[in-house]
Structures are given as structure tokens and as C-alpha cells.
Amino acid sequence: MREHSDPQFSSPVFVGREPEAVELRQGLANVLAGTGRLFLISGEPGIGKTRLAEELGKEARGRGARVLWGRCWDGEGAPAFWPWTQIFRAAVGNTNADRFDLLTDTDATHVVSLVPGLASSRGSSALPPLRVLASAEPAEARFRLFDSAARLLKEIANTAPLVIVLDDLQQADQSSLLMLRFIARELKEASILILGTFREAEVRASPALSRLISEIAGEGRQIVLGGFSQSELAAFVEQRLGSAPGASLLAALMQSTAGNPLFVDSVLRMLIAERKELNGELLSSRDFKVPDAVAETVRRRLSFLSESARAILSIGAVCGQEFEFDCLREVSGITGEALITALDEALRDGLLYSVLAGNLRYRFAHNLIRATIYGDVPAAKRIELHWQIAQTLERIHQADLTAHSAEIAHHYLGSVAVGSPAKAINYSIQAGEAALEVSAYEEARHQWQAAVALMERYETNSSRRIDLLYKLGKLTYEAIDFAEGIACFEHALNLCRQRSDNRRNAILLLALGRAKTRWTPQANIGNGLNHYRAAEALIDRNQLDLLGELYHGRTLADFDAMLIDEGLDVSAQALKIYQKVGDKCLWTVIAAHRA
Known part of the structure; x- marks a missing residue:
């Protein structure tokens, strides 16, 4: 739950969740003593996962720890590693000069690549040149990045214990989750507590995501949050209303919301807005029907906003879960004062909260709110807004x-x-x-x-399409999925065969030859050798780069297939090519195979 400023509500305090809070406080004590901990909090939307994390953050700050938040987006244009980018931006980007010296370590330069503008904001002499991570093998490059991230966090934690909150992990990109899994395994002797939240149902819906989250949870402790108990619900409603609720109100709320704090809060706000005057007895005796879905509750809350506030929220919902003030202003065409008034209205109602990170940004208090608003924007209007937002972001950035x-x-x-x-x-x-x-x-x-x-x-008919399919195939084959990579190569080759482009055809045939002759479940050495032979017929004798790749691949495949004479012949050709171009490394590799 987020803190609200509705004058008809008492200032919110934390209600219930005592067993979970006790366990998290013990985890914090472990971290303050130098032993890292990982917790994952799961549950349905609105159940209070984020609020529980906020309470731990307050406790941690009070005990001298630094609390860093990384919030995940649901794939709407967020760059890879977005939650970790936020973490490192907060951990390093705003730190003092002494702590910034940590970045001069070679490991830290990898992490800077996740935070655009960080190096330049510190001046050209602050950092050594960034390494080009893509120059290494994919697995090695990723390991170096993850290891650098873990090492930097540990160094920062040496100055003060760290509490890292990663909110809405079900929306995280896979790279961010893989980094979390790596870092979680490095926590044992670090003063770092990582707390992740995720929606159980959304994770279960994806077998791959479920497996990865389970692996991460295996490195720590998972806490499953359910709805409020009857006593917790009574305390929550009394805190919100300022008076004890009647039994009929509590029974209706429990039946319709299952004790979900967000749903309860939304229903109470709707009732208060409709009645204007708040009286616990009046609410308990009122014959009301709680909406069947929180979406309807959100719509009813929106109905009490001004037309301009609703229009602003519609634009913001198309922008994404989080959006920039400058973008909203340009797209809406509303003047500064009127825009701020409309935003303040949404802030007061708890639909938005502000995010102070560089340029002023706003974030929907809950993705259910944003999803409901987005779904209610007519399709044609959504398309138009996406177009305007894209152009605006181009200008702004x-x-x-x-x-x-x-x-x-x-x-x-x-x-x-x-x-x-x-x-x-x-x-x-x-x-x-x-x-x-x-x-x-x-x-x-x-x-x-x-x-x-x-x-x-x-x-x-674009050659760029063929080239991108080749790059996609190379990426997926080398880093993600062998079969998918081969399928991309084959698709590109089928397209390329319709063109008189010997070089591109040869490159794709070489890629398939290499893919089919490596020891993978998709290996078919005979088929791969056929691809190599087809490529050879298309390569000019002066295309030394392609000839070198051809003879190198043929050497390995022929020897693997026990075609010794052919292997010796093509390896001799490979040695000539590598001697001519001065590639001592590959010359040595081929020579070793001939030995």
C-alpha cells in the first residue's frame, strides 16, 4: 500500500503482517552483523508486498543501512537490466567523491555501462575507458558483468550495509533475473540484504519464469503473503476510517476482497467519495455492493477526478507504468500550472506518486490502476498517443x-x-x-x-532483413537456444537464395555448417559438411575472411567425422590463409589439429 493524503483518511500506519515483519527484521540483523540474506515476497496484486518492503526499508534506514530500490517494468520499452540500472544509479551516481573512487576499479567499469551518462557526468578523467563486453564470448562477457556487479555492491556495502529492494520481479527482463541469481549466490559474507517481490500467478503462468524464480528463491527464503485475517482487516479499516467499523461492513469487505489491502482501500475510498460524509455506523448499515473486480473500483475512483486529471492519467497510462513530466506536458498540450493541478489531484487520490530521479517522473501506484486506465483508452486513441509519445521522446532525448x-x-x-x-x-x-x-x-x-x-x-525484399536474421541467429545460437538460432539461419538462407548475392549466401551457409557440426543436440555433421561445400562454391578466391572461416570449419568437422585425408587437405589450406593474413592464434589452432 502507498501512503495517501486524502483528508478523510487517517495517516496510514502499518497494520498486521507481524510474523513476516519479525522474520525480515531478523534477516536485517543478520546483515548488520555481516551475513547477507535474500528474501522473496510473493502474493497476488495489491496484497501488500511492496508495503512490507517499505516497512523493512524504514527499519533499515533507522539502523544505518542504505536502502536502494529497483522497480521493474512490464516490457514497455524499458532497457535491459532496468531494475539494476536504478540500483547502481542510486548506489554510485549520487555518492560522494570518496565512494566514487570505487569506480576506478577495473571491475566497476563494466557496471557503468548499465547506467547511461554516469561516466560523462563525472568528467572524462573520473573513469577509465569502458571495456567492450561484446568482444568476449557471450557466456564469459555475461559472467564478467555479473561478477563486476557483485564485487561493486560488496565494496559499497563495506561502507554501510545495503538493503536492495527489487519490486515486481514478474515484470523483470530475464537478464535482470539472471544477474539477481548470480548476486544472490555471492551474499554469504556481504552486508547486503536483497528483498524481491513478485506476483505468484503471473510467475506460475510462465514455466521458464517460474523455474528461474524458484532457483533464485532457493538461494534464500520465500515469504508468501495472503489476505488480512479478520482482526487485521478490522484494524486496517479502523485505521483508515478513524473509528471502529461495524460487523456488517467487515463481513462485506472480507467476502468481496478476501482481505486484499489494495481492494479494501479502493472500496473504502469509493464509498467515502460517494457519501462525502464519513461515519462508521453509516457505512456499516449502508446496503452497498462491492465491485466484482478492482478494475471497476479504479473506474469509480477515477469518476471523482476532474476531466483534465482523467485525461492526463490516460496519456500517462499509454506512456507506461512510469512517465516523464516533460513528455506528458508536450503530449497533453496542457500548460504547466494546469498540468501540475491535474497531477496533484491524482497524487492526492493515491493513484500516482512522484519519482525523484533526474527529471521529474511519475509512477502509477499500482500496475492494476495503470492497466485499467490503459484498457479503457479507445484503440484508435492509444495508437495516436503511442505515435505522439514516440516523437516526443525523440525530441526530449x-x-x-x-x-x-x-x-x-x-x-x-x-x-x-x-x-x-x-x-x-x-x-x-x-x-x-x-x-x-x-x-x-x-x-x-x-x-x-x-x-x-x-x-x-x-x-x-530488404537485404537488411536477411542481415538481421543472421545476427539474430548468431545471438540465439551462441547465447540462448541452438535450435532457434539454426531456424533463423535457415529462414535467412531461404530468403537469400531468391537473390543473386553470393557473399550473403556463403555467409549463411557457413553459419549453418558451423552450427550443424558443433556438438549440440542439433548436430548433423553430414548435413553441416554439405553446407560448407555449398558455401565453397560461392566464395571468391580473394575473399580471405570467408575462405579462412570455411577451411577452419571444415578442418574441425572433417576430423570429427574421421575424414582424415579431407581434414588434412583443408587444414593445409587454412594454414595458408592464416599465414597470409597474419592470424597466429587461428594458425596455431589448426596446426594443433594436424598434429
Whole structure:
């Protein structure tokens, strides 16, 4: 639950959850004594997961710990590692000069790549040049990034214990969850407490997500929150109303909300807004029907806002779970004072809260609120707003489009029907490349798949489509899924065969040859060798890069297939190529196979 400022409500205090709070306080005591802990809090939307985390944060700050929050988005344009970006931005970006010296460590330079603008904001001499993570093998690059992140957090925790809250993990990108799993295993002797929250049903709906969350939970303790008990509900309602509720009101609330704090709070607010005068006895005797779904409760709450406030919330909902004041102002066309008045109205009603992170931003108090509002925006209007938001974000962030490419791509994708497919494709490609640079392979795949899907409709004869399919295949084969990578190569080859482009055809045949001759479940050495032979017929003798790759691949495959004579022949050709281009490393590899 979020703190509200409705004058008809008493100032909210924390109610119930005593067993869970005791366990978390004990975990905090462990961390203050130097032993790291991990907790995951699960439950349905609105059950109080975030509020319980907030209470732990208050306790931790009171005992000298630093509390850092990373909030996850549900895929609406957020860059890879977004929750961790927020954590490192808060941990390092606003720190004092002495603590910032930690970043001069080589490990820390990896982490800076997750926080756009951090290095430049400190001056050119503050940091050594960033490593290019993509230059390493995918698994190695990701390990180095995760290890650097863990080491930096430990160093920061040496100055003061850390409490890290990762909210709404069911919305996190897979790269963020993999980093959490890695860091969780490094907590044993660190003064760090990590607390993650997630919605149980949404995690269960995805087998892959469920497995990953289970692995993370296995590194610590999972706390499952249910609805309020009868006594907790009574205390909660009394705290909200300022007087003891009647039995009939409590019975109706429990029956209709199952003790979900958000639902209870929403119903009470609706009733108060309708009656204008609050009286516990009046509410208990009133013959009211609680809405069947919280969406209806949200709609009723919205009905008591001004038209301008509702319009602003509709635009904000299309922007995303979190949105910028500057973007909202440009898209809405409402003047500054009127806009602030409308936003204040939503803030007072507890529908939004402000996020002070650089430029002023606002966030919906709960994703259910945002989802309800977004769903009620007519489809045609949503498309138009996505188009306007995309253009506005381009203007606002013109100096640093790469850092916002995923968000801009999301809005151009949402407005393809009336907007620019080319821009949607371009930004999706750019967002994928940005994700790849920080080893967020799943996010890169997601962005490139979106671009390929649009190209299927709008760039059917484009060589760029073939090239992107090749890159997507290379990424997925090397870092995510062998079969998916091979399927991308085959799709690209089928398209390329319709063109007179020997070089591209050869590159794709080489990729398939390499993929089919590696020891994976998809291996088929005979088929792979056929691909290599087909590629050889297309390669010019002066294309040394392709010839080197061909003979290198053939050498390994022929020897694996026990085709010794052919292997010796092609390996001799490979040695000549590598000697000619001066590649001592690959020359040594081939020579070793001939030995």
C-alpha cells in the first residue's frame, strides 16, 4: 500500500503482517552483523508486498543501512537490466567523491555501462575507458558483468550495509533475473540484504519464469503473503476510517476482497467519495455492493477526478507504468500550472506518486490502476498517443537516443498502423544492439524479433532483413537456444537464395555448417559438411575472411567425422590463409589439429 493524503483518511500506519515483519527484521540483523540474506515476497496484486518492503526499508534506514530500490517494468520499452540500472544509479551516481573512487576499479567499469551518462557526468578523467563486453564470448562477457556487479555492491556495502529492494520481479527482463541469481549466490559474507517481490500467478503462468524464480528463491527464503485475517482487516479499516467499523461492513469487505489491502482501500475510498460524509455506523448499515473486480473500483475512483486529471492519467497510462513530466506536458498540450493541478489531484487520490530521479517522473501506484486506465483508452486513441509519445521522446532525448531506444521503439511499435514502420524497425534494432553491448541477450532477441516481424510486412525484399536474421541467429545460437538460432539461419538462407548475392549466401551457409557440426543436440555433421561445400562454391578466391572461416570449419568437422585425408587437405589450406593474413592464434589452432 502507498501512503495517501486524502483528508478523510487517517495517516496510514502499518497494520498486521507481524510474523513476516519479525522474520525480515531478523534477516536485517543478520546483515548488520555481516551475513547477507535474500528474501522473496510473493502474493497476488495489491496484497501488500511492496508495503512490507517499505516497512523493512524504514527499519533499515533507522539502523544505518542504505536502502536502494529497483522497480521493474512490464516490457514497455524499458532497457535491459532496468531494475539494476536504478540500483547502481542510486548506489554510485549520487555518492560522494570518496565512494566514487570505487569506480576506478577495473571491475566497476563494466557496471557503468548499465547506467547511461554516469561516466560523462563525472568528467572524462573520473573513469577509465569502458571495456567492450561484446568482444568476449557471450557466456564469459555475461559472467564478467555479473561478477563486476557483485564485487561493486560488496565494496559499497563495506561502507554501510545495503538493503536492495527489487519490486515486481514478474515484470523483470530475464537478464535482470539472471544477474539477481548470480548476486544472490555471492551474499554469504556481504552486508547486503536483497528483498524481491513478485506476483505468484503471473510467475506460475510462465514455466521458464517460474523455474528461474524458484532457483533464485532457493538461494534464500520465500515469504508468501495472503489476505488480512479478520482482526487485521478490522484494524486496517479502523485505521483508515478513524473509528471502529461495524460487523456488517467487515463481513462485506472480507467476502468481496478476501482481505486484499489494495481492494479494501479502493472500496473504502469509493464509498467515502460517494457519501462525502464519513461515519462508521453509516457505512456499516449502508446496503452497498462491492465491485466484482478492482478494475471497476479504479473506474469509480477515477469518476471523482476532474476531466483534465482523467485525461492526463490516460496519456500517462499509454506512456507506461512510469512517465516523464516533460513528455506528458508536450503530449497533453496542457500548460504547466494546469498540468501540475491535474497531477496533484491524482497524487492526492493515491493513484500516482512522484519519482525523484533526474527529471521529474511519475509512477502509477499500482500496475492494476495503470492497466485499467490503459484498457479503457479507445484503440484508435492509444495508437495516436503511442505515435505522439514516440516523437516526443525523440525530441526530449535527442542527445542520448540509445539509452532510450527501447522505450521509443515500444511506442513506435504501438503506432505502426498510423506511424512509421521504418522508425519502429530502426529503434528496435538499435535497442537490441544496446542490450547486446551489456550482455542482455534475451532483451536483444526480443527487440530484434520485433524488428524482423515488421520487416516481414514492410521490408520483404530488404537485404537488411536477411542481415538481421543472421545476427539474430548468431545471438540465439551462441547465447540462448541452438535450435532457434539454426531456424533463423535457415529462414535467412531461404530468403537469400531468391537473390543473386553470393557473399550473403556463403555467409549463411557457413553459419549453418558451423552450427550443424558443433556438438549440440542439433548436430548433423553430414548435413553441416554439405553446407560448407555449398558455401565453397560461392566464395571468391580473394575473399580471405570467408575462405579462412570455411577451411577452419571444415578442418574441425572433417576430423570429427574421421575424414582424415579431407581434414588434412583443408587444414593445409587454412594454414595458408592464416599465414597470409597474419592470424597466429587461428594458425596455431589448426596446426594443433594436424598434429
